[in-house]
Amino acid sequence: MIFSSFSKPVHYLDYMNFQNKARKKRWESILFLEHPASITAGVSSDSNNLLVKHEFLRQKEIFYSHVARGGDHTGHELGQIVVYFHIDLKKRQISIAEFLNFIQDFTISSIKETWNIELVPDKESPGLYWKENPEKKIVSMGIYFKSFFTSFGIAINLNNSGEIFQYINPCGISSSNMMNLLSLGAESDLKNSFIQRLAGKWENVLKNYPPNNEYNIRWL
Secondary structure (H helix, E strand, C coil): CEEEECCCCCCHHHHHHHHHHHHHHCCCEEEEECCCCEEEECCCCCHHHECCCHHHHHHCCCEEEECCCCCCEEEECCCEEEEEEECEHHHHCCCHHHHHHHHHHHHHHHHHHHHCCCEEECCCCCCEEECCCCCCEEEEEEEEEECCEEEEEEEEECCCCCHHHHHECHHHCCHHHECCCHHHCCCHHHHHHHHHHHHHHHHHHHHCCCHHHCCCCEEC
16 A cells, blocks of 8 residues: 655646556555646536536646546646545455545544544535535545445645636536635645644554555555
8 A cells, every 4th residue: 555645736647547557456545636727527427517618728728537436527726635545445345335434534534633624524415514604615525436446536625726616516516615724724734734644544444454464555
């Protein structure tokens, strides 16, 4: 298992190229990164939720692609914390429900411990929302499962501008419902502390589900 935190933005195509190799080889990793301006459409996306023409996106140098993850349109931009999970659930004997619960619970608790901001899930709309106003979305989620190997993950709005959401109905909701942690007083300087907390929770749980009774974690 490799944990990797990238100091420079990663183009979405570069991630997709890595993901394709990882899926074929069943290479496990958890990646922490951010993307330059990108819009992606999931397998259940509605074309009406893209609010601008493709030519406009090209002029703005915004990458656009259809992808295999679940969900509708979502946007990435600098200032997000994007976390990608490549976990072999079959070898580790982790159920899909357990895996999704880990993602949700660990993200909620890590944000609470880092910034003292409470998020809650919504059964009707995947993602995590501000507890004080559950219409306000902070974390988008889109996971892909194939042959019990996971890919894609979550995008946490930390100090991103939110401009990218003006061009879509993110996950089918109004862009006005998207917000970031900075607007709630979160200190951006604690980003690495958050990453370490979240990674630590995953390290601990994966120790309890070692593939083939072997366990090895590396940070790159």
